[in-house]
Amino acid sequence: MARIVQKFGGTSVGDIERIKNVAKKVKREVDQGNEIAVVVSAMSGETNKLVDYVGEMGAIYDAREYDAVVATGEQVTSGLLALALQELGVAARSWQGWQIPIRTDGVHGKARIERIETDEIDRRMKTGEVSVIAGFQGLSPENRMTTLGRGGSDTSAVALAAALGADRCDIYTDVDGVYTSDPRIVTKARKLDKITYEEMLEMASLGAKVLQTRAVEMAMKHGQRMQVLSSFEDLPGTLVVDEEEIVEQELVSGIAYSRDEAKITLLRVRDKPGVAASIFGPLSDANINVDMIVQNVSAGGNATDLTFTVPEAEVKRTVQTLEAVRDVIEYEELRSDADVVKVSVIGVGMRSHAGVAQRMFAALADKGINIQVISTSEIKVSVLIAEEYTELALRSLHTAYGLDGD
């Protein structure tokens, strides 16, 4: 017997038939004697519809009302899945964020979970009742509904699993696990049986869309075992676990990429103390997320070139922000380029092996791909290259690190 939290995303509960199908999957776990809590997203398309409604009311809106409107999507699914389970003879009831309650801070639209009062759910799980919990929702200190931001249901599931002391948190989705790279591009990509939290976290934040970064962070913090698996097929998925659980660690576990990058270059910035602060201070104030940063000494004395990346959607605001402080920064020219992609190799094996980055540089050079920016961390190496080389780079690196399957 195990205690399991199962999470089903929007496409998994996209219509009535799919909700009934989810009920069957839940019942199978119940029949095996497991204690089950289920976290559900809104039916696919519902959240977008509700967000559009709010947008039609005006460009600037009260996030508390946004949350009241948008949280209804998950409420509907939770009630319907409880009914579908009852129809199969499984004891079940729905729970809203405010009923449990899942206490969050008061940052509406992207609230953080602070505390979950699990006593009643815990008691009911022990009697065999399935708790069907509306994901994405919580209750603010002012007793208003909050939402956790896009993909927040993953976070709800992991937080509940940790609070309930679950043996596993199963994230059901429309892919059947975590792959060594995007299978749509790299046909030789393989599904991983296991991956460490750290690697999953890097993959999530570097462009792999299979799990929310915050959910993985939380799982890592609590040592909560997770599994990513398919709602539509009966196959084992990928386990996300602690490093110690992985006996034979590969050098590199995966190759991720993100097209959502733009490169900003400031040419001949006057090289004086505090220049970096004068650039990145205003960007931070404007809430623009800066990623890779490189500073080169420029030929010819007291000037330097500075390059960094921002999300593609932020290019215009970045340029505006920097032009407004041009007098302070004193740069000669500002260039932006959105035709770039960030490609990353990820693996905890890097910690104990030298030459991992070198193999990447060599493989890309071999194909004539120019590296524009490099950024490294303990378990990943990222490079910025021209977007047109995306597929070629991914496939070459996949082969170079010995990841190709049959």
Next chain:
Amino acid sequence: MARIVQKFGGTSVGDIERIKNVAKKVKREVDQGNEIAVVVSAMSGETNKLVDYVGEMGAIYDAREYDAVVATGEQVTSGLLALALQELGVAARSWQGWQIPIRTDGVHGKARIERIETDEIDRRMKTGEVSVIAGFQGLSPENRMTTLGRGGSDTSAVALAAALGADRCDIYTDVDGVYTSDPRIVTKARKLDKITYEEMLEMASLGAKVLQTRAVEMAMKHGQRMQVLSSFEDLPGTLVVDEEEIVEQELVSGIAYSRDEAKITLLRVRDKPGVAASIFGPLSDANINVDMIVQNVSAGGNATDLTFTVPEAEVKRTVQTLEAVRDVIEYEELRSDADVVKVSVIGVGMRSHAGVAQRMFAALADKGINIQVISTSEIKVSVLIAEEYTELALRSLHTAYGLDGD
């Protein structure tokens, strides 16, 4: 300055533009210095969609989950209207049934309001903030969402008006008031400026669809002034008030009708003590609502004929129920007829005037319309006639009681 509760039904908030239009109507009252709370229904079509979802899960369902699913319709509208008001510069916030809370009993799907904790809303109304309240919803003793049954938002509005000590409860709908009869049939029907609670109650329960019976009952109990008026036109509506407020009372205020009637006749029932109980006991146990009842002495001794009406949808169950106890009741024949209509004349003036019923019988006889069943109360006379005479009967009675407008 007045304190007003405004209620807007499903068609009034049917899409984003209409919700913005409602916000303008609310703002106008606010601009006049009034304290406003607004009760909203779900956008038209939403509740039906949600009810259908629940129905697709299985024929028999847990009413607590039904309520969790169906209550989302009003939640969406309340958030959107609060946003639309803020966009017009009016301070506003949404309230769900569980937030106020509106405490109900635990009869899910048709709960009754027991208590409303208005302190916080009262405090905010005094500061000029508009409270936008999701109608139709409440909170059960077990802290689960309840709904009040179809049309329950009218009841929410009246209950809130009474609890908040409102000067008036304005029910905005797609008609512009209460008419002397259905204007689609009786072209000479007139809009009434005022009507008494008792008359409105009879009209509501006798087929006029403009207000929910329960809402009128509650208004009458609390002496809560109400007004029925149009969301789409700027015209005064019909005030529903205490009898004393109406100086010149008409003999008859309106002619109502209901096609949703079926006549059941039991022929040659053995006439013995307790026979009525043996018939209506089983029907009551089966939750079948019996309306008009007539018992005639039959020619020839120890048998009697018994006629009554039930809602058209209940004919089959009524017949099954009575056939199951045929041995106990001992009747010779059971007949049912759904081609009937109940026509009622209503007016508190009847209390002090004789001959009101006689005028009805004479007017119908004059047109050759046969009366099948008669039932009277202090302020109404109802007759059952063949359905094909509906229009003729309504127009004739409207003229006979001097109700015709220009």
